[in-house]
Amino acid sequence: MFSKACEYGIRAAVYITLQSLDGRRVSVNEIAEEIDSPMAFTAKILQQLTKNNIVDSVKGPTGGFEIEREAMDTVKLSKIVKAIDGDKIYVGCGLGLKECNADKPCPLHDKFIDVRSNLRTMLQSTSLYELATGLEVGLTYLKR
Amino acid sequence: MFSKACEYGIRAAVYITLQSLDGRRVSVNEIAEEIDSPMAFTAKILQQLTKNNIVDSVKGPTGGFEIEREAMDTVKLSKIVKAIDGDKIYVGCGLGLKECNADKPCPLHDKFIDVRSNLRTMLQSTSLYELATGLEVGLTYLKR
DNA sequence: TTAATAAAGGATAAATTTATCCGAATTAAA
DNA sequence: TTTAATTCGGATAAATTTATCCTTTATTAA
Ligand code: FES
Ligand code: FES
Numbered sequence: 001m002f003s004k005a006c007e008y009g010i011r012a013a014v015y016i017t018l019q020s021l022d023g024r025r026v027s028v029n030e031i032a033e034e035i036d037s038p039m040a041f042t043a044k045i046l047q048q049l050t051k052n053n054i055v056d057s058v059k060g061p062t063g064g065f066e067i068e069r070e071a072m073d074t075v076k077l078s079k080i081v082k083a084i085d086g087d088k089i090y091v092g093c094g095l096g097l098k099e100c101n102a103d104k105p106c107p108l109h110d111k112f113i114d115v116r117s118n119l120r121t122m123l124q125s126t127s128l129y130e131l132a133t134g135l136e137v138g139l140t141y142l143k144r
Numbered sequence: 145m146f147s148k149a150c151e152y153g154i155r156a157a158v159y160i161t162l163q164s165l166d167g168r169r170v171s172v173n174e175i176a177e178e179i180d181s182p183m184a185f186t187a188k189i190l191q192q193l194t195k196n197n198i199v200d201s202v203k204g205p206t207g208g209f210e211i212e213r214e215a216m217d218t219v220k221l222s223k224i225v226k227a228i229d230g231d232k233i234y235v236g237c238g239l240g241l242k243e244c245n246a247d248k249p250c251p252l253h254d255k256f257i258d259v260r261s262n263l264r265t266m267l268q269s270t271s272l273y274e275l276a277t278g279l280e281v282g283l284t285y286l287k288r
Numbered sequence: 289t290t291a292a293t294a295a296a297g298g299a300t301a302a303a304t305t306t307a308t309c310c311g312a313a314t315t316a317a318a
Numbered sequence: 319t320t321t322a323a324t325t326c327g328g329a330t331a332a333a334t335t336t337a338t339c340c341t342t343t344a345t346t347a348a
């Protein structure tokens with residue numbers, strides 16, 4: 001569904017959100033350990049999240065990543081997915097035609113756009129804060 | 145959503161279905177042209193479809209690929225997707241944890257399984273025949 | 289001012305997916 | 319029986335994604 005990079009990106013963002021709720025700024029090292037992802041690769045992905053103003057980064061000692069309280073609510077998964085995987089999940093054709101186009105649809109078009117709009121709605125309505133709260137109370141996990 | 149191989153596989157299967165409705169057996173060459181896919185790669189994918197009894201193949205002159213009338217109804221997209229992409233789309237975790245597991249769910253679990261079951265239902269209820277009929281009357285396309 | 293810490297960025301490597309090529313096996317028709 | 323058409327199967331190559339390494343830059347604290 002999503003690329004590995006995107007999966008790591010979402011997990012990282014949720015972990016940063018959780019820690020920022022406690023006012024803690026976290027390093028790439030800690031993030032990679034806590035979400036069980038390859039550190040250097042995770043660092044690259046965090047750069048993208050930073051460039052897209054999804055998380056904030058601070059260099060130097062005591063530096064690391066954090067996210068503003070307001071962003072926890074306004075940043076939806078759709079923004080992270082778009083920043084990392086682009087919009088192919090939104091504009092792509094389910095059967096691989098150049099782009100999804102209702103004027104010259106592939107045989108799966110009608111059924112596919114239904115599934116896709118379901119996915120899009122989910123991504124556009126799910127905030128980082130929402131995902132972090134389950135973690136906080138120990139109901140959900142970012143690694144096993 | 146699906147791999148390139150899977151997209152080609154579905155397009156090929158739908159094209160074979162369409163031609164088999166007219167009693168025509170088709171070659172890899174014709175298929176690749178008609179669905180606009182790389183020929184040799186498409187041949188590999190057709191081998192998989194053949195091994196999985198999704199389409200039938202006949203060697204030699206006048207040979208090619210075809211699909212039985214009954215299979216057009218009984219073969220659903222889910223079977224093709226499973227044959228080519230495996231079942232990761234069904235058992236995988238949306239955030240990349242080892243597997244989807246309701247006992248130790250990732251933060252996205254509840255929302256993800258909803259989207260996924262929507263997708264699964266669509267795949268399990270869509271037959272090759274159904275997809276071929278739109279093509280037949282010129283309402284849908286396998287290439288542009 | 290210096291040393292240490294952490295993100296940023298560039299280069300490269302490994303793994304996977306996508307794609308091509310070619311010879312072997314099969315089969316129909318000349 | 320020979321030839322040609324076609325799928326099958328294995329090897330290999332190209333492209334993309336995933337992952338690592340190392341140097342530079344910024345910043346804090348001693
Ligand atoms: S054209 Fe294929 S999904 Fe819309
Ligand atoms: S555990 Fe992640 S989707 Fe079910």
